[in-house]
Amino acid sequence: MRYAMAVDTKKCVGCSDCVVACQTENHVPIGYCRDWVVEVMDGTYPQLEIEIRSERCNHCANAPCVRCCPTGASHFSDGGIVLVKPTKCIGCGACIASCPYDARYPHPEGHVDKCTFCLHRVKKGLQPACVAVCPTKCMYFGDLDDPKSDVSVVLKKRKWKTLIPEAGTQPQLYFLI
Amino acid sequence: MKEELIISGRMNPKIDPVLNIWHWQIPLYLFLGGLAAGILFFSALYIILGKEDKFPTAVKKAPLIVPVLLVIGLLSLLLDLNHKPYFWQLYTTIKFQSPMSWGAWTLMAITPVSFVWAALNIKEIFPKWDWKYPFIKDFEAWCRKQMVPWAWVTIVLAVILGVYTGILFSAFNARPLWNTSILGPLFLASGLSTGAAAIMLMSKNKEERMTFARIDILLIVIELFLIIHMFMGFMASTEVQIESARLFLGGKYTAPFWIFVVGMGLIVPVILEILELARKKVPIIVPASLVLFGGIMMRFIIAYAGQASRWLY
Numbered sequence: 386m387r388y389a390m391a392v393d394t395k396k397c398v399g400c401s402d403c404v405v406a407c408q409t410e411n412h413v414p415i416g417y418c419r420d421w422v423v424e425v426m427d428g429t430y431p432q433l434e435i436e437i438r439s440e441r442c443n444h445c446a447n448a449p450c451v452r453c454c455p456t457g458a459s460h461f462s463d464g465g466i467v468l469v470k471p472t473k474c475i476g477c478g479a480c481i482a483s484c485p486y487d488a489r490y491p492h493p494e495g496h497v498d499k500c501t502f503c504l505h506r507v508k509k510g511l512q513p514a515c516v517a518v519c520p521t522k523c524m525y526f527g528d529l530d531d532p533k534s535d536v537s538v539v540l541k542k543r544k545w546k547t548l549i550p551e552a553g554t555q556p557q558l559y560f561l562i
Numbered sequence: 563m564k565e566e567l568i569i570s571g572r573m574n575p576k577i578d579p580v581l582n583i584w585h586w587q588i589p590l591y592l593f594l595g596g597l598a599a600g601i602l603f604f605s606a607l608y609i610i611l612g613k614e615d616k617f618p619t620a621v622k623k624a625p626l627i628v629p630v631l632l633v634i635g636l637l638s639l640l641l642d643l644n645h646k647p648y649f650w651q652l653y654t655t656i657k658f659q660s661p662m663s664w665g666a667w668t669l670m671a672i673t674p675v676s677f678v679w680a681a682l683n684i685k686e687i688f689p690k691w692d693w694k695y696p697f698i699k700d701f702e703a704w705c706r707k708q709m710v711p712w713a714w715v716t717i718v719l720a721v722i723l724g725v726y727t728g729i730l731f732s733a734f735n736a737r738p739l740w741n742t743s744i745l746g747p748l749f750l751a752s753g754l755s756t757g758a759a760a761i762m763l764m765s766k767n768k769e770e771r772m773t774f775a776r777i778d779i780l781l782i783v784i785e786l787f788l789i790i791h792m793f794m795g796f797m798a799s800t801e802v803q804i805e806s807a808r809l810f811l812g813g814k815y816t817a818p819f820w821i822f823v824v825g826m827g828l829i830v831p832v833i834l835e836i837l838e839l840a841r842k843k844v845p846i847i848v849p850a851s852l853v854l855f856g857g858i859m860m861r862f863i864i865a866y867a868g869q870a871s872r873w874l875y
Binding site for chain 2: 401404416417418421422423424425426427428429440449452453454455456457458471472473474475476477478479481482483484485487489490491494495496497548549551552553
């Protein structure tokens with residue numbers, strides 16, 4: 386099993402519903418976010434192009450945060466999802482410094498916090514909160530090892546990219562372009 | 563012309579706009595750890611070489627401050643943790659791929675060794691010191707018989723501690739400025755150099771000071787070589803590393819790095835030490851303090867500049 390997510394940059398309108406849904410679902414402390422929207426504007430007026438991406442932890446297959454963690458609090462869970470166990474985390478910040486996507490943050494309670502791909506929902510057969518709530522249905526989630534899953538089908542049909550694959554992290558968050 | 567404007571909705575405290583997760587505690591610890599490693603290295607080295615009598619300060623006096631340095635360093639590491647009550651989780655596992663785990667276990671080993679090392683020499687400062695209990699005296703007598711094996715253990719641990727302070731940074735691929743294997747040897751050389759400087763400050767023996775001035779000159783030249791090498795490596799590497807080197811070549815950290823670290827911390831003391839060897843009158847306190855100052859500035863600047871360097875996407 387290999388969980389992954391694809392985000393359609395052509396359909397995303399940058400409404401930030403995914404951000405709010407995540408904050409509500411996961412009780413993210415005020416002022417923090419586990420997912421966020423990035424807008425990249427390219428070119429000079431009037432030849433402008435915009436790409437909108439809903440970003441979050443890439444749940445890398447070769448995750449530097451798991452490698453750098455001195456206690457094993459950062460670990461791979463079901464389907465390669467990268468999780469933090471708060472009672473094992475000492476809050477040293479090594480994983481935060483090691484993430485090229487800056488997807489982690491120190492929770493006000495002390496431990497490190499991040500996107501979980503809503504594993505608690507996925508286990509119940511539900512979609513992650515951000516995917517479920519998206520008004521343009523631009524996000525796809527599923528198991529890459531299953532050729533019939535939403536994410537496998539859309540990645541076969543469409544062109545896609547990942548963010549800084551040259552960092553060697555093997556990210557599992559795909560952007561349809 | 564191609565222009566790009568990136569707007570991100572993320573504003574997490576301590577992460578955005580520039581990573582700011584590690585503050586003064588980490589560079590202070592790296593400095594103290596390097597200094598402790600340097601002093602223990604020379605102390606153990608001269609015992610192995612059988613030259614205790616020629617270098618009384620290095621072998622007997624300087625190790626007395628090492629436990630103090632390490633305890634302050636450990637306290638500052640503890641202060642750096644965001645989830646302090648769970649710090650003991652470090653000692654429930656060994657993670658071979660995590661430099662921080664290596665460092666935690668090295669400190670666990672070297673701190674008690676440094677206490678023993680200091681205890682064996684405490685009579686240098688307090689001649690009337692009495693251990694009171696016979697079992698402590700027995701242990702002391704046993705240790706004195708095993709000085710050379712002890713010195714070998716200490717010297718290996720000191721080198722691991724010195725290198726580790728640099729590897730801690732260089733293991734982070736996400737921060738291109740840190741992601742160079744030069745940092746390990748550079749921090750080791752700097753730690754040994756600050757150790758030599760501390761011994762020079764404490765020593766009252768002219769010959770010993772001259773020897774350490776010679777050692778320090780060699781170490782500073784190695785450091786300068788490694789720094790030049792580091793920038794050559796960056797400039798010949800990928801865009802992210804070129805960009806990170808620019809922090810020091812025209813960017814925000816240019817003046818502090820070249821003035822405080824390279825100028826005041828390396829070039830001025832090396833010139834003063836050469837003058838001293840040439841029998842010119844140079845108060846030793848000046849180059850030795852400058853080396854210590856340069857050492858601490860180097861850790862602070864690399865810690866902060868590294869967090870300002872990042873992948874571009």
